[in-house]
Amino acid sequence: MPDALPPRAALAARYPAQDTPPAAFADNPIVAHLLNHRSVRAFTDKPLPEGLIETLVAAAQSAPTSSNLQTWSLVTVQDRERLSRLAAASNRQGFLNTAPLFLVWVADLSRNQRLGEAAGQTLEGIDYLESYMVAMIDAALAAQNLVVAAEALGLGTCYIGALRSKPEVISEELNLPPNAMGLFGMCIGYPDMERLSDIKPRLPQSAVVHRETYKVTPEEAAAVARYDDAMLDFSTRVGQGEVRWLPRMFQRLAGAGSLSGRHRMTEALKNLGFGLK
Numbered sequence: 001m002p003d004a005l006p007p008r009a010a011l012a013a014r015y016p017a018q019d020t021p022p023a024a025f026a027d028n029p030i031v032a033h034l035l036n037h038r039s040v041r042a043f044t045d046k047p048l049p050e051g052l053i054e055t056l057v058a059a060a061q062s063a064p065t066s067s068n069l070q071t072w073s074l075v076t077v078q079d080r081e082r083l084s085r086l087a088a089a090s091n092r093q094g095f096l097n098t099a100p101l102f103l104v105w106v107a108d109l110s111r112n113q114r115l116g117e118a119a120g121q122t123l124e125g126i127d128y129l130e131s132y133m134v135a136m137i138d139a140a141l142a143a144q145n146l147v148v149a150a151e152a153l154g155l156g157t158c159y160i161g162a163l164r165s166k167p168e169v170i171s172e173e174l175n176l177p178p179n180a181m182g183l184f185g186m187c188i189g190y191p192d193m194e195r196l197s198d199i200k201p202r203l204p205q206s207a208v209v210h211r212e213t214y215k216v217t218p219e220e221a222a223a224v225a226r227y228d229d230a231m232l233d234f235s236t237r238v239g240q241g242e243v244r245w246l247p248r249m250f251q252r253l254a255g256a257g258s259l260s261g262r263h264r265m266t267e268a269l270k271n272l273g274f275g276l277k
């Protein structure tokens with residue numbers, strides 16, 4: 001990531017709502033790199049070099065994959081008109097259209113289905129929710145590997161979950177077969193350094209890590225309250241207005257209406273051929 005902070009400063013930026021965690025291992029170059037992650041939503045028009053996509057895909061395919069099933073596929077999109085249509089189907093996320101490369105990560109059981117049919121094998125396991133979950137998890141792991149590789153090469157990325165707002169429209173646009181679904185998109189390009197965001201704080205570790213068994217303690221509310229204050233400071237500092245974390249989280253999860261069209265995911269997945277038994 002360009003403009004990377006030294007590891008200790010990155011740790012402090014990640015955890016303003018708790019004592020900075022021990023930095024003993026943060027100097028490791030890969031750990032330091034991970035600590036510097038931030039999503040990028042503004043790109044320059046610098047083109048991507050030849051061979052880059054292939055290297056990024058190799059990094060993605062190097063991720064672990066459940067039972068080595070490799071149940072994901074990738075659609076790369078660079079055609080501006082197609083990108084405009086994808087942006088329109090993704091709650092009009094305009095910045096999506098400015099990225100030189102857009103990836104659609106596909107939970108893909110269709111390849112397994114085709115291979116089974118060609119070999120005369122019935123693969124009833126494909127029709128179970130478990131298989132869809134495997135595909136979803138595999139795609140997410142591969143995607144994050146690609147993010148880490150892209151950032152190491154000076155690129156910026158942003159996941160686009162809004163791509164799930166109209167799954168059938170996305171499927172049609174990308175000619176996806178049954179049993180394949182665009183899980184999320186991803187913008188990739190060289191960051192516009194004038195508009196690079198800061199490292200975004202995360203919840204204190206005490207709110208997310210449980211030792212041995214899960215325990216709900218009063219510390220959870222206290223840690224979240226400190227984080228809420230930290231996010232207010234963050235959003236004010238980066239010019240996003242005075243936005244706390246808790247009200248945004250409540251708003252995002254308030255009800256079907258706040259899921260931006262994604263409340264009908266079961267129906268959409270069934271329309272796309274998934275059994276989900």
Ligand SMILES: Cc1cc2nc3c(=O)[nH]c(=O)nc-3n(C[C@H](O)[C@H](O)[C@H](O)COP(=O)(O)O)c2cc1C
Pocket residue numbers: 037038039040041093158159160161162163184197199200
């Ligand atoms: C699965 C997933 C979907 C996301 N979808 C969107 C999106 O549709 N639009 C967007 O602007 N950011 C999206 N993001 C980015 C998150 O908002 C971002 O990761 C989060 O606010 C933390 O900020 P950071 O990545 O800069 O640390 C998504 C992230 C993930 C992991």
